[in-house]
Amino acid sequence: MTRALIALLSGTLFGAGLAYSGMSDPARVQAFLDLLGQWDPTLAFVMGGAMLPMAVAWVIRSRLSAPLAAPTFDLPGTTTLDRPLAFGAILFGMGWGIAGLCPGPALADLAIAPGDVAPFVVAMFVGMAAQRFIPFTSQKPKQAGPK
Amino acid sequence: MIPAFPNAMPVEGFIGGLLIGLAAAIMLLGLGRIAGVSGMAARATGIADSGAPRNVAIAFVVGLPLGALLIAQTVGAVNVNFPASIWPLIIGGLLVGYGTRLGSGCTSGHGVCGLSRLSPRSMVATGMFMASGFVTVGILRAGGWL
Numbered sequence: 001m002t003r004a005l006i007a008l009l010s011g012t013l014f015g016a017g018l019a020y021s022g023m024s025d026p027a028r029v030q031a032f033l034d035l036l037g038q039w040d041p042t043l044a045f046v047m048g049g050a051m052l053p054m055a056v057a058w059v060i061r062s063r064l065s066a067p068l069a070a071p072t073f074d075l076p077g078t079t080t081l082d083r084p085l086a087f088g089a090i091l092f093g094m095g096w097g098i099a100g101l102c103p104g105p106a107l108a109d110l111a112i113a114p115g116d117v118a119p120f121v122v123a124m125f126v127g128m129a130a131q132r133f134i135p136f137t138s139q140k141p142k143q144a145g146p147k
Numbered sequence: 148m149i150p151a152f153p154n155a156m157p158v159e160g161f162i163g164g165l166l167i168g169l170a171a172a173i174m175l176l177g178l179g180r181i182a183g184v185s186g187m188a189a190r191a192t193g194i195a196d197s198g199a200p201r202n203v204a205i206a207f208v209v210g211l212p213l214g215a216l217l218i219a220q221t222v223g224a225v226n227v228n229f230p231a232s233i234w235p236l237i238i239g240g241l242l243v244g245y246g247t248r249l250g251s252g253c254t255s256g257h258g259v260c261g262l263s264r265l266s267p268r269s270m271v272a273t274g275m276f277m278a279s280g281f282v283t284v285g286i287l288r289a290g291g292w293l
Contacts, residue, residue, distance in 0.1 A: 135249075
């Protein structure tokens with residue numbers, strides 16, 4: 001229960017930050033990516049602002065043996081740079097540019113413009129589910145020969 | 148306001164960014180996890196089998212619209228402008244959903260949390276999705292679709 005409340009607080013602050021910073025506006029995010037148009041640098045200020053508390057948090061984390069309200073830290077430990085990472089990031093970037101939306105703003109917009117964002121959110125979950133069934137041939141780094 | 152970029156909101160952007168960073172710091176130090184929206188969303192819906200406990204993921208995901216609503220109620224109307232056609236939203240959504248699962252993260256997990264951790268994977272992922280976004284929008288602009 002405590003953990004769910006902490007997660008709710010984190011999500012709420014996150015959503016508030018997205019809305020306040022203008023990042024819930026697809027046109028503004030797309031304008032950041034639009035170097036040939038009327039460029040809008042706001043997203044860079046958002047990233048800069050978000051880095052500060054997190055930089056401090058990582059330093060504090062290095063001195064903690066466990067998080068404050070959970071038994072252990074459960075953080076990504078993978079360090080290999082592989083093809084799924086690269087292809088996934090490229091596909092994500094394409095979708096981000098086409099729609100001006102990534103997962104956080106899309107979910108936050110369910111409270112601001114539910115009808116407008118609904119097609120994106122539905123498609124996003126379909127895409128996520130599809131990745132489970134069409135997982136990409138990453139586990140075989142050798143080239144796929146004829147079978 | 149920046150004269151060269153009349154639409155930019157540097158102050159609101161920076162303050163909003165601080166809130167986002169604080170949110171991710173609470174997730175990290177409180178629950179020992181990355182505040183990655185794509186991972187949490189996949190976990191909350193049951194699309195992912197592993198990751199955060201289900202109740203944590205659901206609570207985090209529910210918080211996102213709640214926080215936006217809070218801003219709309221207290222600060223004022225949140226201005227959003229969507230594409231006129233539904234197709235960019237559907238195609239974009241499919242690519243974002245598939246790509247974030249394949250690439251293990253999005254702007255929050257790789258961007259905010261991973262970059263500040265100086266994670267090599269996140270630095271590569273963020274560089275690639277940013278580059279991909281710039282190229283994609285550049286093509287849309289050059290092609291006259293924007």
